[in-house]
Amino acid sequence: MPITNQAANRTTPARVRLAIKPLIWLIAAMMTGCAALASQQFEDLFGESSPKSRWVEADSFEGRVFHQDVQPLLEQRCVHCHACYDAPCQLKLTSPQGIDRGMHSELVYDGTRLLATAPKRLYLDAHNTEEWRAKGFQPVLNERRNTSEANLQASLLFRAITQRQTQGAFHQTVLPDSYDFGLSRDQQCPTAEQYETFASQYPDWGMPYGLPALSDSEYSTLTDWIQRGGLLPRPAPLNGNLQDQLQQWEQRFNAQGDPESEPYKRQALVSRYIYEHIYLYSLYLGDDTSTRFHLVRSRTAPGEPIDIIATRRPYDDPGVAIPYYRLVVDQESRVAKTYIPFRLNEARWDNWHSLFYGHPYAVTSLPGYDEEIASNPFITFHDIPADARYRFLLEHSLETIMSFIKGPVCHGQVAVNVINEQFWVFFVNPNLHYGSEASDFLESQVHHLDLPAKNSSNSLPISSWISFSDQQKEYLSAKSAFIRQEMEANHILLDTQLVWDGDQQTGTNNPNAALTVMRHFDNATVVQGLLGKPPKTAWLIDYPLLERIHYLLVAGFDVYGNVGHQLVTRLYMDFLRMEGEVNFLLLLPKEEREKVRRYWYRDTSTTIKDYIFSDLISLDINSAIPYRSNQPQMELYRLLEHKLAPVLNRDYQPQSGALSGAALTTLNSLENLRGSGLHQLPELSLLLVTRQQQPLELISLVHNRAHANISSLLDEEDALRPEEDTLTLARGAVGDYPNVLLRVEEEQLPELVKQITNMQTSADYSALLDRFGVRRSSKDFWQVSDTIGQFYQQQWPLRSGILDYNRLQNR
Incomplete structure (x- = not known):
């Protein structure tokens, strides 16, 4: 609160400050009392809250309902905003485990944190509901008495979507200031017990937040699932072929034989090198794209249940004499901003084997995990020839660079x-x-x-x-x-x-x-x-x-x-x-x-x-x-x-797609623009081009904001040179965080290009959106969003993922 910061203390008289402090304590006590009262009322109505097991088998009725009906709906309407570390209230709806974990009010991205905080990574830093509750995570599904009414009223998820349904359709093109779409906005993370107070204070903040409400059938699907207890499926067992490939790759990743022998040490060092470079990747085994995996360190050997070693960094001391490298099924929804697809196939293994084992070199001792050594790969891996290390990274340099961008x-x-x-x-x-x-x-x-x-x-x-x-x-x-x-x-x-x-x-x-x-x-x-x-x-x-x-x-x-x-x-x-x-x-x-x-x-x-x-x-x-x-x-x-x-690779060139020659010529003229009104455009615009109302092409308009230099850490605004701004056009969705969705018939491209070319003011940009924009308030928003998602997946079957809508503008 402003009255408690240093600036306020310099300008507020001492007597006023003395009077304010008891008021603050009173307000805090009232808020605490209200929360306690709300919790007591919930206990009286629905019983005490305690972690419950809601897990069912994947092939059970409830397991099939989740996979066939609930999960696709969550991916289409909720995962766009609730996927990464920066998901509001850390609520990740990308997997059953994320739903079960729930939410936490602590910010992961905190630019003022003076000391490192304890990690709270899904799958790594706790392994069951009780452990997550002990770390301060609150449930979003009912953990009280198992009745239909309790399952609904004690579910934050149900309360949030119901509030949005009650709010109804938008009546303004640009949503009012009561919404806060800033990434650094204050988080509001009410529990189900506190939700009535929250809804009265923020009546417009139902879910999906600042977007059209769910349809009646979508609302019914989620409500029915929640009412039955919000049961979540365990992972399905792997098919026989995948299980065989998994065993083969785990054998390749783990050293065999006498731990004191030179071949064992070489294999152990090579596997450590590979792991520290691909641990973020979504791994596919062979030609099977039905299941993704992550490479992890485990306390247990292949063939035993995986016991993941959770460390801050992949090279931190594992705390065991021999860490085993294991493949664990990736249960997350395929989210574009964290998705790095990578095939483990025989051609890749042959290349790696040639690089790391095809030439003689000796590994006489294995490096330890002391931070001075482990944080410096030139010390840790100096026994592996630099040529082999470099060629390994070059072979998949796209993914190597991508991991800089799509990491945490x-x-x-x-x-x-x-x-x-x-x-x-x-x-x-x-x-x-x-x-x-x-x-x-x-x-x-x-x-x-x-x-x-x-x-x-x-x-x-x-x-x-x-x-x-x-x-x-x-x-x-x-x-x-x-x-x-x-x-x-x-x-x-x-x-x-x-x-x-x-x-x-x-x-x-x-x-x-x-x-x-x-x-x-x-x-x-x-x-x-x-x-x-x-x-x-x-x-x-x-x-x-x-x-x-x-x-x-x-x-x-x-x-x-x-x-x-x-x-x-x-x-x-x-x-x-x-x-x-x-x-x-x-x-x-x-x-x-x-x-x-x-x-x-x-x-x-x-x-x-x-x-x-x-x-x-x-x-x-x-x-x-x-x-x-x-x-x-x-x-x-x-x-x-x-x-x-x-x-x-020319796949991303617009001319590689389905647009006509005339349409391409018109559209490509945008890349010749420089400065002028380009500064009105957001960073990334996704343009859905249709022909007779059917999807024809997806084009990204990337706004390149020019800088005099990029040597300033905190004062970037002064380095901007809008008169030098340009646009880059790309086929497909080349960014994971679109700022605006646009839709245009192919024959209308000249009109769209003309408006962008002549744009000078914010009013001009607003007129562009009036004509071609699909604002977050548009009744067609979800229909266009679904079309883009489906078309993106068709265009790029292995590369595509769910886009993030946390940066959609309200203009």
């Missing part, structure tokens, strides 16, 4: 304002740099490659930043000398041969050789291919950089850490971004490098300029590319696009 950080401007609005990513050719010399170099540099996670989840930002800054400078200086030495010794030139071509010479043609990253304010997307117009910046990533980004943003990041840990992570990522940019700049003419870089970092402070433009990599060697134009950066983009043409 479901939102956070500070987390992603370290990257530009759109940029292309290339990789250093592994054939040039990753032999024994590179391994020796990395081994000599391991203590310059420490990462913030070594300071655990409680960090002091300033002292840590200075330390890591000094280490980064030392490393880049040594790297510069090493590159010069290698170029001279092996007659390597600074030209496009430095860029990985996706293994075209072997016929592999890996499309992960070129990626596009797009930022949408507080979240981001990565796709294969070179999407959009040539960007302002690009990265050229080598092995040490790729590995450090993974251990910084994925393996080493703790979403439950303190504010210092989160800030240091962001600040360290500045170093890594600049390293990737510098690698790319080395391909430009020597005299162009600083000029281009100064453009990327316009209007930065003197302190930052001193760091950025110091000789971070003093490689005074000219590019060997024979540039022929006065725009070498654009020419370099064209050269790389030509080099990678055989492997480029």
Whole structure:
């Protein structure tokens, strides 16, 4: 409350403050008393609350009802907002376990947390209803007497959807200010006992929140299920084929034989390396896409029930002599923002086996889990040749980069304002740099490659930043000398041969050789291919950089850490971004490098300029590319696009879809717009194009907000340059958090494009929505949402997931 903060104390007279304090205590006592009274009334009516078992077999009547009727409805109407760590009140409706866990008023994303908090991760940090209640989670289904009336009235889920039904249809195009759609809004997490008071204070806040109510049949489906007790199915047993594949892969992931033998140690170290890099992935076994798995560490060996080892980070001490790597069924709904699909098939295993076991090297002892060692992969895995590690990451570099984006950080401007609005990513050719010399170099540099996670989840930002800054400078200086030495010794030139071509010479043609990253304010997307117009910046990533980004943003990041840990992570990522940019700049003419870089970092402070433009990599060697134009950066983009043409994924290009040639020409003209009224558009607009009212194409309009620089941590607004804004068009849903849904008949595309082209004011944007928008208040919202979801799944059967609606605007 404002009257208790420091600013208020400076301006409020002492006598008034003395009078206010008893009032605060009185109000608090009244609120506590009201809550106690409400709880007592519920006990009188429905009995005492205590955790209950609501589990049934998957093939029972109630199990089938849940899977066939209830779960699809929850996914269509509820999971859009209740899926990730940032789900309101931590209520995850993505699985029976999430429903049973319930809700908690504590914020997971807390930018003011001075000390790390205890994790509360579903499946990991508690394993039954009683344990979750002990951690402060409140039920959303009835845990009192088992009667029809109690099952309804003591269910928060029922009370919330009933409140929305009572509210009825919207009567305003733009919803009133009584709604708060901000991501940082104050959470309201009433229990069923408190719901009557909550509903009187917030009469419009039924569920779905700020969206059309459920239909009568949908409401009936949920109500009937809740009235019968809200029974939840246990996981179904695996079919025989999947069980056989699971056993085979678990055998591959777990070392066999004598624990003191060298082959055992090698397999144990390789499995640890694989686990620490793919533990976030949704794994499919072979060609079967019916069931997804996660790779976990278990106290129990294959063949026994899994006992998951829950640690903050995948490399924390497991607390057992031998951790076993097991495959556990992923029971979550397929949510786009956390979904990283990955096939474990024989071709992949053959490649991994060749990389890690096809060449002789010795593992004489296994590394421990001391934080100084475990947080630094260059120490932990130095026995595995760097070439094998790099090629392993390159093989699935899309997923490697995707895990930076789709990990535990479901939102956070500070987390992603370290990257530009759109940029292309290339990789250093592994054939040039990753032999024994590179391994020796990395081994000599391991203590310059420490990462913030070594300071655990409680960090002091300033002292840590200075330390890591000094280490980064030392490393880049040594790297510069090493590159010069290698170029001279092996007659390597600074030209496009430095860029990985996706293994075209072997016929592999890996499309992960070129990626596009797009930022949408507080979240981001990565796709294969070179999407959009040539960007302002690009990265050229080598092995040490790729590995450090993974251990910084994925393996080493703790979403439950303190504010210092989160800030240091962001600040360290500045170093890594600049390293990737510098690698790319080395391909430009020597005299162009600083000029281009100064453009990327316009209007930065003197302190930052001193760091950025110091000789971070003093490689005074000219590019060997024979540039022929006065725009070498654009020419370099064209050269790389030509080099990678055989492997480029063009699925996301609008021309790969079903639009007519005329429609494509019209739509693509939007990518030529610059500045003007583009700043009125939100970060991500999803456009459903229809032909005779039938879905034809799904197009993403990505708003690239231009920046003079991205060196500011907390004052991003001043760095924006709206006159330089652009649009990128992509086929499908390339972002997981749409801000607005649009719908247009193909023949009306010229009209839509004209309105966007001529847009200048917020009134113009409102007119665009009046004509083509499907606002959150629209009676057609759910019908369009369902069509988009179904069409998205048809377009991308393995890549698609449920979109997140927490960022839908109200304009």
